[in-house]
Amino acid sequence: MTAPARTDRGSEELIRAEEPVLAHNYHPLPVVVARAEGAWVEDVEGRRYLDMLAGYSALNFGHRHPALIEAAHRQLDRLTLTSRAFHNDRLAGFAERLAALTGTDMVLPMNTGAEAVESGIKVARKWAYDVKGVPADRATIVVAADNFHGRTTTIVSFSTDETARSGFGPFTPGFRIVPYNDLAALEAAVDETTAAVLIEPIQGEAGVLIPDDGYLAGVRELTRRKGCLFVADEIQSGLGRTGHTLAVQHEAVVPDVVLLGKALGGGIVPVSAVVGSREVLGVLHPGEHGSTFGGNPLAAAVGTAVVELLETGAFQRRAAELGTVLREGLATLVGKGVVGFRARGLWAGVDVDPALGSGREISERLMREGILVKDTHGSTIRLAPPLTVTAEELAGALGTLEKVLTSS
Template identity: 70%
Template sequence: MSTTENAIASAEAHSAHNYHPLPVVVATADGAWMTDVEGRRYLDMLAGYSALNFGHGNRRLIDAARAQLERVTLTSRAFHHDRFADFCTRLAELCGMEMVLPMNTGVEAVETAVKTARKWGYRVKGVPDGMAKIIVAADNFHGRTTTVISFSTDPEARADFGPYTPGFEIVPYGDLTAMREAMTENTVAVLIEPIQGEAGVLVPPPGYLAGVRELTRERDVLFIADEIQSGLGRTGKTFACEHEGVVPDMYLLGKALGGGVVPVSAVVSSAAVLGVYRPGEHGSTFGGNPLACAVALEVIAMLNTGEYQQRAAELGDHLHRELGLLAGGGAVRAVRGRGLWAGVDIEPELGTGREISEKLMERRVLVKDTHGSTIRIAPPLVIGKEDLDWGLEQLREVLRG
C-alpha cells in the first residue's frame, strides 16, 4: 500500500466515520496550495469552509501565534490576561458594536446566541419564562450540536438525534411574509445566515436582509446574523450584511477569525444585549485565551486595511463572470454567490457533486460537494488570478468529460 492508502486505511479503522473526506492526505500547505504525503500539489478551492481566508501558513498570523506561544497560551477566564481587552475592543470596533463574548467554535457562538436571545427576551422584553421563540430559516446550517440540529431541516444532520430542543419556528429562506406571520409576542430573535453556505451558497432575494432588519425593529426582536462563513472578507465586504447596508443586533463570527491557526469564535453585540449576563451564567475555559486573542488581533488588523475585502470583490467578479459562461454551456444549471464564494449546480447527468469533486481532485484541484450535484468554490482570498484561472480551467475540462 502507498503512504496515502495506509493513512486513509488507518483513519477509517480508528476514527468515527462522521466525515467522508476526499481520498487525499495533506502534509504541508502554503498560500492557496496544499501538498500531500506523496509530494503532489493541489490548489485549495475550499479554504477550510472560509476558515483559511488569509491562506495557509500566512506569515503575519504564524508570527503572531509563535510570539504568543513563547509568552502565555492559556489562563482561563479565572484571571485577566494582557491580550483580552485589546481583542474585545478591536473586534467590537470592527463590527460597530460595543461588547464581545468570545468562544471557540462557530457552533459555540450559535449556542451562545440562542442563550443570549432567550435571556434578553425574559429580562428585557418581558417574555414569560420558558416561552421564548426564535425564528430560523429552512435549509439553514448553524452547526451540529443537539440544540442546533433541533432546528435543522437536513435529515442527515437531524435524524436519530432526538428528542429535540423546542423553541424554534422554521420559515422558508427569503420569505418575509412567512417570517412576519410566524412572529408572536414571544418571539425574541430571528437567526439567519445572510448567505446560506451549506445549502449551496444561496443568496437571498434583493431587499430580504433589509426587510428582516425593518421587521425585527418593528416587532422588538433581535436580528442575529450568522456570519461565521460569510463574514470577514469572503463576500467582498467585511460582512455579507453590508451588501444591503444592514447592521444586525448581533454578529456571530468564527472560522476566519482564527486565521486557520486556532479555533476562535465570538458573539458581538450591544451592551444592552450582552449586558444581560452575570458571572457564572455562561463561559468557556478556552474562550478568549491569549493565543486565540493574539491571532485574532492580527486578523482584525489585516481586515482593517480593506485589502482582503477588495481582493475578494475584484477576484470574485472575475470568478462569477467565468462561472457564468459555464452556466450558459449546458453543463452547469446555475451559479450563485458573492465575492470569492460560489455554489455551482452541475447538470445531474454529468455526476453528483461528490463525483465532480473527485474528478477535480484527480486534476489537482480541491473543492467540496454539498447536496445533490452542487459543488462549492471558496478559495483563500490570497489566491493569485492565474491560479484561480487554472483551477477554473480544470473545472471546464471535467465538465467537458
C-alpha cells in the same frame, strides 16, 4: 513550503489506518495533506493541489499566513492559557479591535462556530426574559429552512437536514422554521414570544443561496418593528469572504447580534465570538455563561492579527475584485456542464448537470486534476478559495472545471 513531518506511509495506507480508529462522522476526499502555504496544499507523495475550499472559509487568509504564524509564535513563547478565572494581557485589545471592526459595542469570546451559535441563542433568550418581558421558558426563535448553524443537539433541533437530525432526538423546543428569503412567512411567524430571528445572510451549506435584494433590510425592519432581535450568523460569510467585512453590509444592515468564527482563528486555532450591542450582551452576568478556552491569550493574539489584516480593507477589496473574475468565469461555463450558479465575492455554489455526476463525483474528478473543492448536496459544489488566491489561479481552476465537465 516547509518539509512535512516524516512518515513512511503513503496516502492509501494512511487512509486505511483511519478506518478502525476514527469515528465515521466525515467522508473526506481521498487526499492526505501533509503541508500547505497560501492557496496551495501538498499531499504525502508531494503532489500539489489548489485549495478552492479554504476550510469552509476558516482559511480566508490562506494557509500559514506569515503575519498570523508570527503572531502565534510570539504568543506561544509567552502565555497560552489562563482560563477566564483571571485576566490576560491580550483579551482586552482583541475585543476592542473586533468590536470596532464590526461596529458593535461588546464581544463574547468563544471557540467554535457552533459554540458561538449556542451562545447567541442563550443571549437572545436571556434578553427576551430580562428586557422584552417574555414569560419564563416561552421564548421562541425563528430560523430559516435549509439552514446550517452547526451540529449540536440544540442546533440540529431546528435543522431541516434529516442526515443531521435523524437519530439524535428528543429535540430542543422553542424554534419556528420558515422558508428562507420569504419576508411574508417570517412576519407571520414572529409574535410576542419571539426573542430573535436567526439567519445566515447567505446560506452556505444549502448551496451558497443568496437572498433577494432587500431581504436582509426587510428582516432588519421587521425585527425592529416587532420588538425582537436580528441575529446574523456570519461564521462562513463574514470576515472578508463576500467583499465586505460582513455579508450584511451588502445591504448596509446592522444586526443586533453577529456570530463570528472560522476565519477569526486564521486557520491556526479555533476562535469564535458573539458581537453585538451593549443592551443585548449586557444581559449576561458572572456565572451565567462561560468557556475555559474562550478568549485565551493565544486565540486573542491570533484573532487580533486577523483583525489587523481586515482593518486595511485590502482583503475585502480583493474578494470583491476577484469575485468578478469568478462570476464571469462561471458564466462562461453555463451550458458546458454548469446549469446554474450563485456567487458573491469569492464564494460560489455551482450547480452541475446531474447527468454528469453528483457533487461528490465532480469533486473527486477535480481532485485528480489538482483542484480541491467540496460538494454541498446533490450535484452542487461550492467554491471558496482563500482570499489570497490570484486571478491566474482562479482562471486555472475554472479551466480545470470546464475540462472535467466537458470530458465527463
